[in-house]
Amino acid sequence: MKRAIRVLAAATVAAGLVAGMSANAAEVRIEHKGMGLLGEAMLAPGKTWKDGAILIVHGTMVHRGMDTIAHQQKALLDQGLSSLAVTLSLNVPDRRGNADCDKPQAHRHQDAPAEIAAWIAYLKGQGAPGITLFGHSRGGNQSARLAVDGIDPVVKRLVLLAPLVWDEKRVTDGYERAYRVPLKARLAEADKMIKADKGKDLMRGVAFQTCPKADVSADTFLSYYRDDGRMDTPSLVSKIKVPVLVITGTLDTLFPDLPARMKDKLGPNIKMETIDGADHFFRDLIADEVADIVVKHVEGK
Numbered sequence: 215m216k217r218a219i220r221v222l223a224a225a226t227v228a229a230g231l232v233a234g235m236s237a238n239a240a241e242v243r244i245e246h247k248g249m250g251l252l253g254e255a256m257l258a259p260g261k262t263w264k265d266g267a268i269l270i271v272h273g274t275m276v277h278r279g280m281d282t283i284a285h286q287q288k289a290l291l292d293q294g295l296s297s298l299a300v301t302l303s304l305n306v307p308d309r310r311g312n313a314d315c316d317k318p319q320a321h322r323h324q325d326a327p328a329e330i331a332a333w334i335a336y337l338k339g340q341g342a343p344g345i346t347l348f349g350h351s352r353g354g355n356q357s358a359r360l361a362v363d364g365i366d367p368v369v370k371r372l373v374l375l376a377p378l379v380w381d382e383k384r385v386t387d388g389y390e391r392a393y394r395v396p397l398k399a400r401l402a403e404a405d406k407m408i409k410a411d412k413g414k415d416l417m418r419g420v421a422f423q424t425c426p427k428a429d430v431s432a433d434t435f436l437s438y439y440r441d442d443g444r445m446d447t448p449s450l451v452s453k454i455k456v457p458v459l460v461i462t463g464t465l466d467t468l469f470p471d472l473p474a475r476m477k478d479k480l481g482p483n484i485k486m487e488t489i490d491g492a493d494h495f496f497r498d499l500i501a502d503e504v505a506d507i508v509v510k511h512v513e514g515k
Contacts, residue, residue: 242255242298242336254298255296256291264342267297272301273351273353289504293509302329315425322437326356327359334347346370355377361455362454369456376469379475380446386398400435403432404436416431423438451484457485457514463494465491
């Protein structure tokens, strides 16, 4: 099926005007493998995508409008940078808002890079001469995966904001502390289903990521809770050919070991900035500090 790209309210997107949104924001829709994907474009005044673009990818089970992403888009706009924040589908057409725990979860962590690539193709088609790919948390790992596998040359640089760091003990202990269920038992259940060629079948009423209880396919469960060798973002950055900027926060309790894990990776092509007082979500005024750092990265400083 030939991929169709459609822009909602086409006459107003170019001007950045959509009812109910800010004067600089517009919803964009594309189709990827027959599924609608949604994003929010925020064009700097007097600019088009031909002046460059920042493509922003959110973290686990959230969406383009969550506070971290919304604050970052506004901060970048204040710096004169245009951005497109996208919502990963999680295998739900035209998904809006956080993942719906009442619906079956049938998506994989590894599905995201293909969707990110589709958005890159969209921006390239709009004439963007250079794109900065910007991923937060899990979205940072998914962006790094795409860059390692081979990314369109229109992507000139990466920004990884508190990207996923994999520590099996932390993942296991965190799951068991939050849900009072041994993760090992859940993984064994998923393994058994997959060996029986039932990877797409649902594990009923299990704790999964931000869902205390959900119906989750065995394939989905394993993709989020078992390292496939590329869940640890620091181990990927040295394989990326474009300049990479990793941003950390001193109060990040989710991945407190990120700075230490990055220390021996730094070099001419890989830089790290640490923001004092920032937690994992970089909200409010701290988003302005992130934007200041991103501007320098975009300008090659």
